[in-house]
Amino acid sequence: MDILLESHLYQDTLKLLNETAEAMRLDPNIHERLKKPKRAIMVSIPVRMDDNSVKVFDGYRVQHSLTLGPCKGGIRYHENVSLSEVAALAMLMTFKCSLAGLPLGGAKGGVKVNASKLSRTEKQRLTRRYTSELSMFIGPDKDIPAPDMGTDAQTMAWIMDTYSQELGHAVPGVVTGKPIEIGGSLGRSTSTGRGVIYTVEKACEHLKIKQDKSVKVIVQGFGEVGASAATCADELGLSVVGVSDVNCGLYNEGGLNINAVKEYYAKNKSLKGYKEAQEISNQDLLTLKCDILVPAAIDGVINSKNANQIKARMIAEGANGPVTHDGHKILVDNGKFIIPDILANAGGVIVSYFEWVQDLQNFFWTEQEINSRLRTIMNNNFKVMIETSLNQKVDTRKAAMIAAVHRVSSAMLLRGLYPQ
Numbered sequence: 181m182d183i184l185l186e187s188h189l190y191q192d193t194l195k196l197l198n199e200t201a202e203a204m205r206l207d208p209n210i211h212e213r214l215k216k217p218k219r220a221i222m223v224s225i226p227v228r229m230d231d232n233s234v235k236v237f238d239g240y241r242v243q244h245s246l247t248l249g250p251c252k253g254g255i256r257y258h259e260n261v262s263l264s265e266v267a268a269l270a271m272l273m274t275f276k277c278s279l280a281g282l283p284l285g286g287a288k289g290g291v292k293v294n295a296s297k298l299s300r301t302e303k304q305r306l307t308r309r310y311t312s313e314l315s316m317f318i319g320p321d322k323d324i325p326a327p328d329m330g331t332d333a334q335t336m337a338w339i340m341d342t343y344s345q346e347l348g349h350a351v352p353g354v355v356t357g358k359p360i361e362i363g364g365s366l367g368r369s370t371s372t373g374r375g376v377i378y379t380v381e382k383a384c385e386h387l388k389i390k391q392d393k394s395v396k397v398i399v400q401g402f403g404e405v406g407a408s409a410a411t412c413a414d415e416l417g418l419s420v421v422g423v424s425d426v427n428c429g430l431y432n433e434g435g436l437n438i439n440a441v442k443e444y445y446a447k448n449k450s451l452k453g454y455k456e457a458q459e460i461s462n463q464d465l466l467t468l469k470c471d472i473l474v475p476a477a478i479d480g481v482i483n484s485k486n487a488n489q490i491k492a493r494m495i496a497e498g499a500n501g502p503v504t505h506d507g508h509k510i511l512v513d514n515g516k517f518i519i520p521d522i523l524a525n526a527g528g529v530i531v532s533y534f535e536w537v538q539d540l541q542n543f544f545w546t547e548q549e550i551n552s553r554l555r556t557i558m559n560n561n562f563k564v565m566i567e568t569s570l571n572q573k574v575d576t577r578k579a580a581m582i583a584a585v586h587r588v589s590s591a592m593l594l595r596g597l598y599p600q
Contacts, residue, residue, distance in 0.1 A: 375527015
């Protein structure tokens, strides 16, 4: 499985695991088992295109650990998807689920494709064939996919329907992030961004930062996570002065009207051309003066090249791995407070867990109940991270990892190794 080592994200994740294992004196046998996934699947996906030609796409699903329960993790459609990237994200999902106290292991999937260039029918054909290729490996008691970059509730609906057709009856619990009409959960679409701001709120309390309009927030990325994080930060009473999408960044020192920005984005499918703010690049947005920075787009945007230029006091990782291993060291040395991704963006998998439970029970909760339960878990996770950081005298990222690895390793030791 040396192919897994190709991506910087996998290398960074492995470095983080190794440093955590050393800090907590992890059982070396457990350490060895956690370094690589339990199962890595590569599939070919032939798709009939609208012009009647056939294209073959590469698809992946990696299941890192099933020790705590069925695997859980998103599916992304992106032209840079690789087995190595998916494996790294699956490993992070294991630790994210563990830290949150969920009875789930970590997985991730993806297809190497530019989804924006597919028609709706092409995307549906791709999704259904990908699902069919993976049908023997997924299921409500095996592995439960969810949306990620390039996929959405409609994609999950196609997966659920394909899987159900092959079994001959409806199986809503095979995926989460579905439309409400077919077993989706209230609050799921905004849960990741909402969870980020719940942790920001606790971090402000911890750092004794007054939560009002004097606190300036910048959110990099305006997809589902970034847009909901910006909205929740605005509702909390903070001043969101900058946002960005793949095309450009927007900055207004006096604060953006987030509802107006969302309306403009929904209409134009881009932030470019919005008149009530200064237009800047994504990279420049990251280094602007602010109190709280939320990188919520892709991995590796803060690295050894620009970490010294980050002026924010707090960085809340809305995306998976937005700060590289080397970049993180620089930020910590510069006294930045970091809310690591396995804590900050866990809201999505937590509410996905809620959806899965509701599907299995055929009993659904109100949005208020869901948000309340989400806040309770996020607050508890933050408390565990801070206590571990203080007791072990380590930074917040390593503290979160120590707490997460401890729960997984304890379960692995209790279950033992098969066969002996």
